[in-house]
Amino acid sequence: MTPFRRLDDALRDLLQLAGAELLLRLVVLLAPAVFLAAVLAAGSVPVWAVVVGLLLALLTVLAPDSDAGTLTTLYLLAVWYFGHQGDPHTLWTLVAALALLGFHVATTATTRAPHTGRLPAGSLARWSVRTAVVAGVTIAVYAVGRAFAALDTAGSVVLTTTAGVVAAAALVAARRWSLRPPGGPRRL
Secondary structure (H helix, E strand, O other): OOHHHHHHHHHHHHHOOOHHHHHHHHHHHHHHHHHHHHHHHHEOOOHHHHHHHHHHHHHHHHOOOOOHHHHHHHHHHHHHHHHEOOOOOOHHHHHHHHHHHHHHHHHHHHHOOOOOOOOOHHHHHHHHHHHHHHHHHHHHHHHHHHHHHHHOOOHHHHHHHHHHHHHHHHHHHHHHHHOOOOOOOOOO
């Protein structure tokens, strides 16, 4: 099978999508754009680096079950590492983190369904709840980091507090998991 044949199949599959599956592909395309916009706002990135990131996102939209998603994620992290300058506690850091979360979740959810199949409604609900929980924890950790940055405290205090927040969240999740009835549905 030639690359052009695969591209033709991928485009045909993409045009047949509807509803949640189409929305997921849109998130796969737009989340890296938001991420790259945050990097541009927080530092400096050459235009070619943005174009490459958007092309990788498009490749991930066309072939989400390939290694394109992993390659795009690694590329975006490299762009952040080399392009972000200045204060890491800006709002752009949070925007970039949430955009990367959205890309990861949408890409992973997209790979769970057949190319032209439908995702079960229950799966979408579970993925949405899990994503909301991770986004909430991300925002909370960002807020704690921002507060400690404003207080100009030592790094070990920030690390200890963040570890405490993560440990508390893990205990809450473990407690919730342990309370489910044996053989009952998993909630989170």
